Amino acid sequence: MRIRFHERDAFLKSLATTDTMREIQSRRCFVTVFADYVHAHRDCFLRELQEIVRIPSVSTEPAHASDVRRAAEWVRNAFQKLNVSAEILETGGHPAVLAERNASPSAPTVVIYGHYDVQPAKKDDGWDRDPFSADIEGDKLIARGAADNKGQFHAHIKGLETFLNTIGQPPLNIRFLIEGEEEIGSPNLGGLVRKQKERLRPDAIVISDTSMYQVDTPTICYGLRGLTTAEITVIGPNRDLHSGTFGGAVANPIHALVEILAGLHDSDGRVTIPGFYDDVKPLEPWERKAWAELPWDDADYRENLGIAELWGERGYTSIERSWGRPTLEINGIYGGFTGVGFKTVLPHSATAKISLRLVPDQRAKKALDLLENHLKFIYMNGIQINVSRLAGGNPVRFDVSGPWMDALIRALKTGFGRQPVLMRDGGSIPIVGLFKEEFDVPVLMAGFARPDCGSHGPNEYFSICDYNRAIITSATLLQELTEVHLGDV
């Protein structure tokens, strides 16, 4: 079964005189080999995936710091088992894993990015089981991080394994960069990437950390919103007060906070921060048209979410609002007594966690500057407003044509048996903006998570069928990228 690649390469080159022959070889033959391998190893692959999702690598919670490191070690070991050299790189925060397999200096370099850290999850949040039990129910592997992002990057590791154990060594320099701080905005990865720039030097970057447009529909994402976050804390009296004794005479920080927050949107659903929309590039007519033609039903969407009506910026469709327009969301709020029962307290302070989703050509830093500046001009009796800036990433949009993108389209078509759709995504992967700025090479984003996969919410799951398709897609992509390279020669 093991065919050395250079033999296959020579063979292929000899056949590559007609597109038809090449098509047969590269698609049908390889796919069969990959599919056989994945089929034979599917239980073993799944058990490995269960192992990594059981590690509660919640990057935002200091109590989980050792779990985060344990996850990094697991990822490094996964590469080492394939005889792919891998090391843990310290970042000052949670570590990243860099794996590399080199073909030759003249070969193109592909960087596959993923993250092994996950969002917080507690059973109380609405999960119907322990979020880290990694139970399998039918086609679903249910666990925090199963879809976002462990299942997806693991499919690429298994794709590489499939390639190595069937075809052999590809004539590509391959790097995997799997980080541990994506869910907290990748605060340290920028420094790491700049430090490792010479080692990475990609010709293309592959990322699977987005969603499929719908079930059974392979999807390429060519744009992401940027994200920047901040905490607004309103401070009133120097201690918690009895709201009977002091209420009416002293400003309540919760009142001040809700007034500030309520003022951040107007009645058209637009963000009121002065200058917020200045750098927003209008949606292009072709995009609005293409998106309008996608299968989409607001009624289904509402029904799935259990709401009577949608909401958002006036003048845009639901897709346009979530993929192509900026937002300000309050992601958390707390102040005063939040336990069971009641406590008549006039609290010392109240806090909101806010995120801004940005679209081209907004910049994360400038958006936060505008927010901060806006809050500076709010004056309220007897309270102070503190803004603490958290991490951010810029929005991106990539070209939807070119040989690398075409290779991805073919690989997805192979793995899923269908033509992929092109979409943008409302979510944000901070590192993508950084890659765009540092390397300016094609970034190929193919997400394998279903739209209802529950990432960031309860009962997150990854489809086992899609996991296997993703592994075949990944192995096929290595083959397709090889051919782009060979085509260039």
Place this chain on the structure above:
Amino acid sequence: MRIRFHERDAFLKSLATTDTMREIQSRRCFVTVFADYVHAHRDCFLRELQEIVRIPSVSTEPAHASDVRRAAEWVRNAFQKLNVSAEILETGGHPAVLAERNASPSAPTVVIYGHYDVQPAKKDDGWDRDPFSADIEGDKLIARGAADNKGQFHAHIKGLETFLNTIGQPPLNIRFLIEGEEEIGSPNLGGLVRKQKERLRPDAIVISDTSMYQVDTPTICYGLRGLTTAEITVIGPNRDLHSGTFGGAVANPIHALVEILAGLHDSDGRVTIPGFYDDVKPLEPWERKAWAELPWDDADYRENLGIAELWGERGYTSIERSWGRPTLEINGIYGGFTGVGFKTVLPHSATAKISLRLVPDQRAKKALDLLENHLKFIYMNGIQINVSRLAGGNPVRFDVSGPWMDALIRALKTGFGRQPVLMRDGGSIPIVGLFKEEFDVPVLMAGFARPDCGSHGPNEYFSICDYNRAIITSATLLQELTEVHLGDV
């Protein structure tokens, strides 16, 4: 030392031909006896008080239910040790303790009310120690419940002990009603009081659950604000969503909640609920004048609270706003991710805990009806508003003259060596409204807690000096009430 009361009574009556003699006897002589007894037993009293404050009888937290019952048993035992019959009365919620000592059917009946339950307290709330350690530092006994209300009702128990062990049996029917649900709005005490109406049948009610106007200033409170509370929950999508994927297309319940809450006050600090002020009796000119003459300095008040400015309803002084005007306070708010770090969630729901403080002649039920009705007319896309009504109590104001009130004034003058001041209080004791409605007898409210005692906040304390003064005041009050009775004969 033990003098039977009837002997002392006969002796007194023989002397009572001149006011001067009576004054000497009733004030100087008895006070000396009480003071000697309190002085001799002060360490023992304090140890007992430490015992009861160490029981974390937090009525609002289900996890503390057994502590609440333990506190009730402790209180019952405290009476039984004095040979005062006492029993635990079940209420459906936390139990109450009813103690009684009868003189004769023709004797007047005095009911002393207190509560053994406390507000929640955790070290994290800003306490500089375990809130239930009951440490003594200088003159302070520091603990949750030390001032509100364990120290205060315990002073009355020790006042009775002092009287019984010096003068003997007073010609009064005395009942202590010490409940366990005051901090959750006394939801079950109304039923209990109505059931025990014949046994209670008071001629006067004594309550020490308010504050002194300032240090060393004995204070009678003749009015309390009413209190009614509710929880507003805004419900959006049927699960927590990823705010990148869905943000902009779906209403965020936190946004809706802050908008609703921000709309509950206007820019003059007035509550916007239609009809809210309809039943508010304007402050009387004599009250505004008397309050303006009290020693008060807004600058000191601000400095003590660490705020640059005060806030509240335009057109009223700080005292007027906190004692005599109604308010709406947000006592707690939560929604989305509230832990350390960040989670980009668009949450399923968000909740606020709200209290309305009411003044005569507002009614708790009507105020909640108005709030609920107001919220019913708020329409927002894709969200539902749920209001859950919690417990409430009506505001009260009592006559500041009459023989019972005069007796309290004399007792406080004796215990503290100073003329008491008359005030209203912004706080609420739900049972006071109930007493007023059920019995329509004088309610004598003398609070022994200092204004900075920290009730409902961190580092609550009770002055040990005031505790001893309160015991002497309580014993003297029994003597003074006896004389009102004898004067009636």
